[in-house]
Amino acid sequence: MHDAVEVIMAKRDGHELTDSQIDWVIDAYTKGVVADEQMSALAMAILLRGMRRRETARWTQAMIDSGERMDFSSLGLPTADKHSTGGVGDKITLPLAPIVAACGVAVPQLSGRGLGHTGGTLDKLESIPGWRASLTNAEMMKQLREVGAVICAAGAGLAPADKKLYALRDVTGTVEAIPLIASSIMSKKIAEGTGALVLDVKVGSGAFMKDLGSARDLAETMVSLGKDAGVHTVALLTDMSTPLGNTAGNAIEVRESVEVLSGGGPNDVVELTLALAREMLAAAGVAADPEEALRSGKAMDTWRALITAQDGDPDAPLPEARESEVIRAPASGVLTRLDALSVGLAAWRLGAGRASQGEPVQAGAGVQWHARPGDSVTQGQALFTLHTDEPNRFERASQALSDAFEISSDANLPELSPLIIDRIS
Secondary structure, three states, rough: OOOHHHHHHHHHHOOOOOHHHHHHHHHHHHHHOOOOOHHHHHHHHHHHHHOOHHHHHHHHHHOOOOOOOOOOHHHHHEEEEEEEEOOOOOOHHHHHHHHHHOOEEEEEEEOOOOEEOOOOOOHHHHOOOOOOOOOHHHHHHHHHHHEEEEEEOHHHHHHHHHHHHHHHHHHHOOOOOOOHHHHHHHHHHHHOOOEEEEEEEEOOOOOOEOHHHHHHHHHHHHHHHHHHHHOOEEEEEEOOOOOOOOEEEEEHHHHHHHHHHHOOOOHHHHHHHHHHHHHHHOOOOOOOOHHHHOOOOOHHHHHHHHHOOOOOOOOOOOOOOOOEEEEEOOOEEEEEEEEEHHHHHHHHHHHHHOOOOOOOOOOOOOOOOOOOOOOOEEEEEEEEEEEOOOOOHOOOOOHHHOOOOOEOOOOOOOOOOEEEEEEOO
């Protein structure tokens, strides 16, 4: 039998935790036997002392075992899922799930809500009139059979230990611990029962991981956790120093996603969506061309079916904010920098995001940018359009954007970094 203090002291002093210590502490914490302050102390010890691969794998398994596991083997289709570590303008799930499903791979996409400057997939989709995020397991299975894709909220039964620990890390300064981030993401994804998993690990100012070293460390840890659990896992390291696409918000990102599904949309969103789609199809062992699914309109048909199956109206006009304001270019030249974090902060201040879990978000709020790094701009042209229902929000949002960009008249411009930095398998 173990006790919490013994486990905390072992990690505090730099020892490896045994399998039985890990199994006991996760189970006891989920049941309320280990108190929040004790788990906080252990989380801090893990942040400072780290964990070995064996410990992290066991920790992840213990979190999976705290709840139910989903099983899609009865579908008769290969399954693949994607997880992004979150960024600004990251609407990739919206066009990606229908594209992959249109190619014959079932996509059970359990998604989350936004917190802080990174937008949540469910918040975006909830701007579609009628659409609902909560489905029962039976509804999920039916939709995967009939449509091929589902994007919904994770049920409370999946990795309940993670839900408790996640809220605790948020208020105790232990969010950054790589073993805890990796086990949090992977326990949910493995419990979700997908056969293949593609991770989009973001790097840069608008990402959770600001530098390449820590992003690579996180990606490698998650790939190894997936492999240890028998899930075919691959990760792409992608750039999040510049926001994705031309919009950050809820309804405005849905509009941009529909443009992609219609064969248009911003180049970077299309490039990343297709790269992730190819990875998901390859991981699921299906030889299909995701570009063909876009060109033929099959992906759009799947999108419409997905939205309709979850009580949304794909033809309903999307909500628009009551007020808008334009920020103009102060000079002519080439836009050399557009900072993702500043843009995310502005969208959040306009009402597109929330400061604490459970707060409402505005469907129509957000930021559009009319130029991307490498584009020429003319003094006085519209650089950003801000949208919100509450005009008193404009001032603080504009402040966030005041040094979000650089315009250069220099002919020797810096090279733009590639969108896809590396692949880890």
